[in-house]
Amino acid sequence: xxxxxxxxxxxxxxxxxxxxxxxxxxxxxxxxxxxxxxxxxxxxxxxxxxxxxxxxxxxxxxxxxxxxxxxxxxxxxxxxxxxxxxxxxxxxxxxxxxxxxxxxxxxxxxxxxxxxxxxxxxxxxxxxxxxxxxxxxxxxxxxxxxxxxxxxxxxxxxxxxxxxxxxxxxxxxxxxxxxxxxxxxxxxxxxxxxxxxxxxxxxxxxxxxxxxxxxxxxxxxxxxxxxxxxxxxxxxxxxxxxxxxxxxxxxxxxxxxxxxxxxxxxxxxxxxxxxxxxxxxxxxxxxxxxxxxx
Numbered sequence: 001x002x003x004x005x006x007x008x009x010x011x012x013x014x015x016x017x018x019x020x021x022x023x024x025x026x027x028x029x030x031x032x033x034x035x036x037x038x039x040x041x042x043x044x045x046x047x048x049x050x051x052x053x054x055x056x057x058x059x060x061x062x063x064x065x066x067x068x069x070x071x072x073x074x075x076x077x078x079x080x081x082x083x084x085x086x087x088x089x090x091x092x093x094x095x096x097x098x099x100x101x102x103x104x105x106x107x108x109x110x111x112x113x114x115x116x117x118x119x120x121x122x123x124x125x126x127x128x129x130x131x132x133x134x135x136x137x138x139x140x141x142x143x144x145x146x147x148x149x150x151x152x153x154x155x156x157x158x159x160x161x162x163x164x165x166x167x168x169x170x171x172x173x174x175x176x177x178x179x180x181x182x183x184x185x186x187x188x189x190x191x192x193x194x195x196x197x198x199x200x201x202x203x204x205x206x207x208x209x210x211x212x213x214x215x216x217x218x219x220x221x222x223x224x225x226x227x228x229x230x231x232x233x234x235x236x237x238x239x240x241x242x243x244x245x246x247x248x249x250x251x252x253x254x255x256x257x258x259x260x261x262x263x264x265x266x267x268x269x270x271x272x273x274x275x276x277x278x279x280x281x282x283x284x285x286x287x288x289x290x291x292x293x294x
Contacts, residue, residue, distance in 0.1 A: 003043070004076060006039055007073055008036075008073060009022060009036035009040070010037055010065075010066070013033065013049065014058055018055040018056060019037070074136075074139045074140030074141040077095070081273075082270040085272035090120055090121065092121065092271065092272025093121075093124065093270075094121060094273045094275075094276050095124045095141070096143065097125070098126070098147065099127075099146070100128070100192070101236075104218065105217075105234065105236050105237050106146060110286060113279070114276055118275060121272060121275070129189060129193070131191040133145050133147055134150060134154055137154065138155075142266075143265065143270060144159075144263060144265050144276065144277070145262075145264045145265075146264075148193050148259055148261070156266060158262050158264050159290070160291055161261065161262055162261040163258075164235075164236065165235045165258060166197065166255065167235045167238070168231070168233075168250045168251075169221075169224055169242065169247040170250050171225070172246075172248050175248050179207075180205055180209070180230075180252050181205040184209060184210045185212070185229055185232075186213075186214060186229045186231040187199070187212065187213045188213070188214065189214070189216070190213075194234075197257065198231070201254055210229075217234070221241065225246050225247060232257075234259075235256065265277070
């Protein structure tokens with residue numbers, strides 16, 4: 001088994017917490033995962049995993065090693081995509097990651113139009129909270145990320161931005177005498193940037209309102225439509241519901257919030273990924289504008 005395969009097995013176990021789950025993810029046998037881990041540990045020379053009940057967890061050395069393993073695998077995939085895209089960019093691979101709201105409401109139309117123009121292009125998309133997508137870019141697991149403002153410590157380049165406003169919405173019955181601190185607030189899952197922004201907004205209220213947590217943008221919007229409470233959400237995600245009268249924008253100090261989408265790239269893009277960036281910037285209706293290096 002190659003070192004590359006051993007690293008994938010190790011990362012799979014680190015992510016899932018068990019050999020069985022890693023084997024299911026990688027579509028291999030449990031014995032092959034165990035053998036790969038054993039061979040990797042012999043090569044590294046120190047224990048990387050230890051028992052944790054019925055599963056396993058990383059040792060301190062494993063915690064340190066797994067970040068390198070992700071980067072090695074990401075760079076390997078990037079190198080393969082760059083080499084193949086160099087000779088035939090139109091038939092290459094573009095690896096993207098996006099936060100949930102952008103993945104649901106911004107990227108589908110962009111990728112559909114891109115596929116129409118470049119039908120032989122391969123696309124790989126991961127949709128996850130912001131605390132997942134930024135490490136993916138840092139580890140070279142993706143070429144491009146669509147999300148809010150990137151962390152200051154991330155070494156990457158913002159290639160384009162697109163307007164995005166966060167608004168508070170609820171059912172029309174709340175509009176007459178709306179008091180932000182006396183209604184239930186519907187939150188996104190832990191790790192969501194919108195959740196963090198909403199909690200910061202609530203800290204400015206005099207009251208301590210009840211909270212309900214949901215696992216996606218679609219779920220919080222559905223909860224708001226059902227009358228479970230109000231939520232802070234991208235205006236784009238609720239435009240249809242506001243237009244048909246099922247939701248209304250509610251006045252809360254500090255809103256609407258200007259939170260533009262950022263298209264963030266690795267420092268060096270593959271030729272195929274550059275094609276996607278050019279397509280995005282050429283789409284006049286998409287609302288993206290280029291960001292020049294500072």
